[in-house]
Amino acid sequence: MELLVIEQEIKQLEKRKGGYYYIQLLSSIVNEFPNKRSTRLICTIDEKIDFQCGLNHLGDGNYFIIISGKHLKAIDKQIGDKIKVVIQEDPNPLGVDMPEILEVILEQDHEIKIIFDGLTLGKKRSIIHQINRIKDIDKQIQKVIQSITESSISKS
Secondary structure (H helix, E strand, C coil): CCCEEEEEECEECCHHHCCCEEEEECHHHHCCCCCHHHCCEEEEECCCEEEEECCEECCCCCEEEEECHHHHHHCCCCCCCEEEEEEEECCCCCCCCCCHHHHHHHHHCHHHHHHHHCCCHHHHHHHHHHHHCCCCHHHHHHHHHHHHHHHHHHHC
């Protein structure tokens, strides 16, 4: 997929649906992606902020990309403002950077690596996000082993 450049208005979901800030993508655009709605993307907003993201279903056949409040603040935008968004397919199918601690564990523990490799991309991302929230390295190691082991048990 080549670069897609769109100008979109920032919207917000209803509070009962999460209250996220977002931009909308029509299903006709999403269907052009190689993996359709499962495609991971890199978005650039107003040539200032880059972030990795996925697509979420809007409920009307179209999709949306969540934009964090932190990103809106950084570009000094709010609901209703127009932004220029450059979208490209993320070359990393995982869609997030692998934490160093996880890479080391996977290199050193063959059984854990086999289990991790068998997980869906979404489950792998979930484990990575859990690890990234933990600052203590020892606790990160425990969380990696616990999360991957629990994933193995739940697949049985």
